[in-house]
Amino acid sequence: MSDFIKIINVSEESYDTKSFEFRWDEKASPGQFIMAWVPGMEEIPMSLSRTNRIKSITVKAIGPDTRRLHELGIGDSIRIRGPYGKGFDIRKDRKTLIVGGGVGTAAVMPAIKETGADTIIGARASNDVIMDDIASKYVKNLWISTDDGSRGFHGNAVQLMKEKASSGEYDVVMACGPEIMLYHLHRACVDMGLDCQLSLERHMKCGAGVCGCCVMDDQRVCRDGPVFTRDQISAMKDFGVSKRDECGRIVRLG
Amino acid sequence: MTIDTCVGSLKLERPGIVASGIMDETGASIARMLSSGAGAAVTKSIGLQPNPGHRNPTFTEVKGGFVNAMGLPNPGIDLFKEEMGAAIAGGKVVGSIYGATASEFVTLAGKMEEYGATAVELNLSCPHAKGYGAEIGVDAALVKKIVSAVKSSVSIPVWAKLTPNTHMLKEVALAVQDAGGDAIVAINTLKAMVISPEFGKPFLSNKFGGLSGPAVRSVGVRAVYDIRAAVDVPIVGVGGISDWRDAAQYIMAGASAFQIGSAIATKGVKVFDSINKDLEDFMRDFGYSTIKDMVGVAHE
Numbered sequence: 001m002s003d004f005i006k007i008i009n010v011s012e013e014s015y016d017t018k019s020f021e022f023r024w025d026e027k028a029s030p031g032q033f034i035m036a037w038v039p040g041m042e043e044i045p046m047s048l049s050r051t052n053r054i055k056s057i058t059v060k061a062i063g064p065d066t067r068r069l070h071e072l073g074i075g076d077s078i079r080i081r082g083p084y085g086k087g088f089d090i091r092k093d094r095k096t097l098i099v100g101g102g103v104g105t106a107a108v109m110p111a112i113k114e115t116g117a118d119t120i121i122g123a124r125a126s127n128d129v130i131m132d133d134i135a136s137k138y139v140k141n142l143w144i145s146t147d148d149g150s151r152g153f154h155g156n157a158v159q160l161m162k163e164k165a166s167s168g169e170y171d172v173v174m175a176c177g178p179e180i181m182l183y184h185l186h187r188a189c190v191d192m193g194l195d196c197q198l199s200l201e202r203h204m205k206c207g208a209g210v211c212g213c214c215v216m217d218d219q220r221v222c223r224d225g226p227v228f229t230r231d232q233i234s235a236m237k238d239f240g241v242s243k244r245d246e247c248g249r250i251v252r253l254g
Numbered sequence: 255m256t257i258d259t260c261v262g263s264l265k266l267e268r269p270g271i272v273a274s275g276i277m278d279e280t281g282a283s284i285a286r287m288l289s290s291g292a293g294a295a296v297t298k299s300i301g302l303q304p305n306p307g308h309r310n311p312t313f314t315e316v317k318g319g320f321v322n323a324m325g326l327p328n329p330g331i332d333l334f335k336e337e338m339g340a341a342i343a344g345g346k347v348v349g350s351i352y353g354a355t356a357s358e359f360v361t362l363a364g365k366m367e368e369y370g371a372t373a374v375e376l377n378l379s380c381p382h383a384k385g386y387g388a389e390i391g392v393d394a395a396l397v398k399k400i401v402s403a404v405k406s407s408v409s410i411p412v413w414a415k416l417t418p419n420t421h422m423l424k425e426v427a428l429a430v431q432d433a434g435g436d437a438i439v440a441i442n443t444l445k446a447m448v449i450s451p452e453f454g455k456p457f458l459s460n461k462f463g464g465l466s467g468p469a470v471r472s473v474g475v476r477a478v479y480d481i482r483a484a485v486d487v488p489i490v491g492v493g494g495i496s497d498w499r500d501a502a503q504y505i506m507a508g509a510s511a512f513q514i515g516s517a518i519a520t521k522g523v524k525v526f527d528s529i530n531k532d533l534e535d536f537m538r539d540f541g542y543s544t545i546k547d548m549v550g551v552a553h554e
């Protein structure tokens with residue numbers, strides 16, 4: 001469904017990341033995303049960082065369209081469509097460890113709230129850590145990792161995940177973050193015999209499973225994902241290796 | 255009783271075909287569609303050069319369907335060779351192509367034949383790509399020239415996909431027949447626009463797009479009926495099909511096979527399997543032993 005929403009609150013999560021809250025009655029589940037547009041930008045995919053009646057998106061300004069969204073304030077409208085995609089499969093009987101890397105933390109935030117599960121938030125440096133204040137309200141164990149060691153564990157989120165999961169107490173890891181992080185996280189889970197659900201990203205146009213531009217192997221990230229299981233990912237040749245550009249040409253990941 | 259069918263000389267084990275532009279830009283996704291009950295799949299329309307298509311927004315849901323202006327994104331015919339290799343491993347693949355001139359269509363069709371396409375589908379009907387598609391498909395003389403040129407250059411069947419955005423449908427269909435076209439595919443999307451009232455602006459970056467889905471079905475059925483009345487060329491019906499009743503309407507209007515696009519998204523890839531089964535049940539109940547027995551019955 002497409003809709004117009006009005007921004008009711010804006011919060012600064014860090015120097016380059018803002019959350020925009022709005023009321024939207026559409027039902028959404030943790031891990032789903034929307035397509036967002038205002039005049040003067042390309043329409044882009046954004047995960048829902050809140051999935052109750054009050055919903056939000058959390059935008060890291062990295063280019064022209066995300067910067068355009070950052071210009072918006074309370075009372076401004078956004079045309080959105082969705083919610084799209086298959087989110088996390090949350091089951092109470094499975095002990096879960098959640099990992100958010102960078103702005104990917106926004107996509108796991110609804111799962112953090114719903115499960116109250118142990119959580120790792122990873123970032124480059126202490127000023128890149130986002131939403132730890134919100135997460136800490138819902139979870140007992142919240143661990144932070146930074147690549148430069150300026151806060152919490154010195155190292156990346158996957159190293160910290162391996163350490164925390166080595167006890168064998170977790171049944172499943174749920175994560176969203178840069179593909180390179182997810183690639184290593186997936187390998188670690190396979191090695192440790194641990195299940196995982198990872199939220200992936202590809203260039204999106206329709207967002208609704210129609211155009212086929214977001215495929216990884218034969219799976220549409222927008223519709224069959226964005227959250228895929230460990231075994232689905234194991235079967236993907238594209239994961240961590242290549243993506244398709246807007247023409248559908250194969251591009252190797254750097 | 256069987257649901258196999260023929261489009262001219264081309265035999266299909268199942269009458270449903272994946273329409274061009276839906277889940278068919280890559281070899282792996284075409285193979286996936288073929289394994290889910292489709293009799294064949296048409297590729298995304300491919301041109302000579304890589305094309306990124308229009309900028310987002312390119313797509314939106316509307317009441318009764320979708321409006322899209324993807325703008326024919328594709329990797330170009332040379333790179334598409336590899337995708338075709340993976341696709342035809344899964345079954346019959348019809349290569350859709352678009353060009354601005356007859357000689358471009360000829361080059362593209364030759365490549366598709368070389369890559370192993372079962373047939374070529376000439377996209378003479380995209381409503382939102384300048385200089386291509388519908389701007390060609392409303393000109394009967396140009397259609398005749400393109401179809402003749404392609405016919406004399408390849409030996410696989412040549413299908414012409416027509417636009418409903420014209421009052422000259424009959425003339426264009428006759429042009430395809432005169433040129434020796436092996437089938438007419440109808441319809442492509444209806445030219446459309448979506449405006450965002452809150453912003454006072456068209457939503458799509460291209461302003462215009464094409465309407466597909468249930469909203470266009472009755473237009474498509476009428477178009478197929480008109481074409482059947484005008485020509486003897488086999489017809490493939492497309493537009494708004496999502497269940498067996500929709501498919502049966504097209505067949506009874508004159509189509510020998512049908513294509514499904516939008517419903518692959520709304521109903522999922524299993525839409526082909528369920529239509530195949532329900533169509534069989536209908537045929538058994540109503541005494542049709544073959545699809546052929548149903549083709550065009552609404553004209554009698």
Ligand SMILES: Cc1cc2nc3c(=O)[nH]c(=O)nc-3n(C[C@H](O)[C@H](O)[C@H](O)COP(=O)(O)OP(=O)(O)OC[C@H]3O[C@@H](n4cnc5c(N)ncnc54)[C@H](O)[C@@H]3O)c2cc1C
Nearest residue numbers: 044045046047058059060062063064065066201202203204
């Ligand atoms: C399912 C999904 C959920 C996402 N959730 C979030 C989120 O919650 N918060 C957030 O800040 N970002 C999120 N993103 C990424 C976000 O869509 C991109 O950062 C944004 O499109 C960049 O646009 P730009 O014009 O600012 O930058 P550009 O300079 O245009 O692009 C920078 C990079 O962003 C990516 N990108 C650009 N356009 C698209 C597109 N149409 N589809 C996918 N990726 C694109 C490309 O990798 C590109 O290289 C998500 C992406 C996907 C696929």
Ligand SMILES: Cc1cc2nc3c(=O)[nH]c(=O)nc-3n(C[C@H](O)[C@H](O)[C@H](O)COP(=O)(O)O)c2cc1C
Nearest residue numbers: 273274275299377441442466467493494514515516
């Ligand atoms: C997203 C999208 C992309 C399309 N791309 C093409 C294309 O590349 N070539 C073409 O001939 N038709 C294209 N079409 C038109 C479809 O093949 C079909 O004719 C039309 O959508 C009507 O069928 P439907 O209602 O089952 O979708 C596209 C349709 C959609 C929705």
Ligand code: FES
Nearest residue numbers: 207211212214222
């Ligand atoms: S973005 Fe169109 S199918 Fe995923």
